[in-house]
Amino acid sequence: MMSHFPDLVIANGTVVNSFGRQAAHVVVDGGRITRLLDAQEPVPAAVRTVDAAGMLVIPGGVDGHCHVAQVTGRFRTLDDYATTSTAALWGGTTTIVDFGIPRDAQETPLDAVLNKKRLATESRCDVALHGSVITWDETVPWQLEQLAEEGVRSVKMYTTNRGSTMADGDTILKVMREMVRLDGLTYIHAEHDAIITDCTEQHATDGRIGIEHLHRTRPGLAEEISVKETLAMAEYTGAPVYFVHQSTPGAVDLVTAARERGLEAFSETCPHYVTLDDTVYGSHFPEWYACCPPMRDARTVAALKERLASGAIHTVSSDHSCYDLSQKRERTDDVRFMPHGLPGVETRMPVSFTALVTEAGGSVEDFVAVFSAGPARINALPGKGVVAEGFDADLVIFDPAAKRTVDGGALHMGTDFSPFEGKTLNGWPAVVISAGVVVLDEAGFHDPGPVGRFVARNGFTEHRSIPAPIPA
Known part of the structure; x- marks a missing residue:
C-alpha cells in the first residue's frame, strides 16, 4: 500500500502563538494542522515543503471588522468579496468578518445578512458575519434566532448616525437581552449622538464644516460618554459587549474598569488610531483620513498605544471601507455628506506590528494576540487563531525584519490611496497559507479562486469554555 504524504510541511520555523513560542515543523494535511514536531526531529516527507528557517510562523490573521460592498446612503464601497479577500491574503489575514447592515428601512437584519452571505461565495479567504439592528419591532427576536441558526452570533448597533x-x-437594551438569550455578543459603535449632532451643527453655523475640521466635530468626550452609557446597559442586562474602533485611552479605561467589575467587555482599536494623529487634517490631502471617530491629538495617540502595549486592548481590526478619492472628494466642503471609512485590510499586519512591537516594545506574542488569537476567540470562530494540532491551516510565515514603504497604488484593495502612504513599516508576510494552500510566496500571489468558506460561529460562552491549547 502506498504511503500517504501530507500536503505541506512548514519546516524549521519558530511557531509563535499568543501564549508562547517553539521551534517546530508544522505538518498540514486536508486543510488542517495535523502535527507540530520539534525542530530537532527530521523534516517529514510531504507533497510540498516550505523552509521557514529564520522566520516566524504565526496564525493567519483574523480581521473582526471589515465592511465589504457596503451601501451607506448614496455611497457604496467599490470593492467586492473577490477583491477584499485577495487584499486580506496579501496582508496575512486569512479570515474576515463582515457586517450585514440594512441598507434602508425595507431591508431587514436577516435579509442583510443573507445578502452578504450570498456575495461572500466569491471570497478567496474564509468569511464570518455580524448582524445589525437599527429599529426594534416584534420580528427582531425571531430574526436574531434565525441569524444564530445561520452561525451569526453577534449584532452591531450604532449609537450615532441618526x-x-x-x-x-x-x-x-432589547437587543442585548436577546443576545444574552442566544449566547451572542453585542457590538457597539459608541459615539454620543446628541453631542456629535450639536457639535457638528455648531461648526456648520460657524462655517467650519469642511474635512479639515472633522476632528473638532466629533470630540473624544462623545465616545467616552457613549461607552459609559452602553456599559451600564450591558451591566444591567448581563450582555457581553464589544466596542469597535476605540480611539481614546479614556474609552479603553472604562472597559478595563468594567472588566474588573466582572463584565464581559472588550476593546478594539484600529491601526490608524495608534499611528496617525489629527495633524493629518491639516495636510495637503485631509480627505485621505475621513473616518469616524476621527484621528485624535498626538498625546491621545501615544496614550492609546500605551494601552495597546499593556494588553488593555483586545483586538486590532482594520474597519476596512473601500471608497476611492473621487468619492471622498465629492463633498470635502461638508463632512456631513462625505463617505467615512478607510481602506486597511491589507496593511493591518505591518501597521499593527510597527506600532505595537517596533515602537511600543511589545512582543510578537502580544502582536499575535491582537492580530489573530484575540479576534478568533472573542468572536467564537472555531479552528482559528492558534497554530496547534486540529486547528485550520491558516498560517503566515512572518518576517518581522522586513521593511517596506507603503505605496497605495501598488496595493490590492480596489482603491487608489492608503492613509499610510509613504510610511515605512516593519513586519510583512513572506508566505501566506490559507486552508492549507500556499496563496502568497516569493513568486507572488496564487489566486485560489472562490474557495473561501462561510464560518459558522459558536456561542459566546460555549466557545469560551473550550480549553485553549496548553503552552509548549
Missing part, C-alpha cells in the same frame, strides 16, 4: 444606522437606547 436617520440612517443609529439604534436608540430602547433598541440597544
Whole structure:
C-alpha cells in the first residue's frame, strides 16, 4: 500500500502563538494542522515543503471588522468579496468578518445578512458575519434566532448616525437581552449622538464644516460618554459587549474598569488610531483620513498605544471601507455628506506590528494576540487563531525584519490611496497559507479562486469554555 504524504510541511520555523513560542515543523494535511514536531526531529516527507528557517510562523490573521460592498446612503464601497479577500491574503489575514447592515428601512437584519452571505461565495479567504439592528419591532427576536441558526452570533448597533444606522437606547437594551438569550455578543459603535449632532451643527453655523475640521466635530468626550452609557446597559442586562474602533485611552479605561467589575467587555482599536494623529487634517490631502471617530491629538495617540502595549486592548481590526478619492472628494466642503471609512485590510499586519512591537516594545506574542488569537476567540470562530494540532491551516510565515514603504497604488484593495502612504513599516508576510494552500510566496500571489468558506460561529460562552491549547 502506498504511503500517504501530507500536503505541506512548514519546516524549521519558530511557531509563535499568543501564549508562547517553539521551534517546530508544522505538518498540514486536508486543510488542517495535523502535527507540530520539534525542530530537532527530521523534516517529514510531504507533497510540498516550505523552509521557514529564520522566520516566524504565526496564525493567519483574523480581521473582526471589515465592511465589504457596503451601501451607506448614496455611497457604496467599490470593492467586492473577490477583491477584499485577495487584499486580506496579501496582508496575512486569512479570515474576515463582515457586517450585514440594512441598507434602508425595507431591508431587514436577516435579509442583510443573507445578502452578504450570498456575495461572500466569491471570497478567496474564509468569511464570518455580524448582524445589525437599527429599529426594534416584534420580528427582531425571531430574526436574531434565525441569524444564530445561520452561525451569526453577534449584532452591531450604532449609537450615532441618526436617520440612517443609529439604534436608540430602547433598541440597544432589547437587543442585548436577546443576545444574552442566544449566547451572542453585542457590538457597539459608541459615539454620543446628541453631542456629535450639536457639535457638528455648531461648526456648520460657524462655517467650519469642511474635512479639515472633522476632528473638532466629533470630540473624544462623545465616545467616552457613549461607552459609559452602553456599559451600564450591558451591566444591567448581563450582555457581553464589544466596542469597535476605540480611539481614546479614556474609552479603553472604562472597559478595563468594567472588566474588573466582572463584565464581559472588550476593546478594539484600529491601526490608524495608534499611528496617525489629527495633524493629518491639516495636510495637503485631509480627505485621505475621513473616518469616524476621527484621528485624535498626538498625546491621545501615544496614550492609546500605551494601552495597546499593556494588553488593555483586545483586538486590532482594520474597519476596512473601500471608497476611492473621487468619492471622498465629492463633498470635502461638508463632512456631513462625505463617505467615512478607510481602506486597511491589507496593511493591518505591518501597521499593527510597527506600532505595537517596533515602537511600543511589545512582543510578537502580544502582536499575535491582537492580530489573530484575540479576534478568533472573542468572536467564537472555531479552528482559528492558534497554530496547534486540529486547528485550520491558516498560517503566515512572518518576517518581522522586513521593511517596506507603503505605496497605495501598488496595493490590492480596489482603491487608489492608503492613509499610510509613504510610511515605512516593519513586519510583512513572506508566505501566506490559507486552508492549507500556499496563496502568497516569493513568486507572488496564487489566486485560489472562490474557495473561501462561510464560518459558522459558536456561542459566546460555549466557545469560551473550550480549553485553549496548553503552552509548549
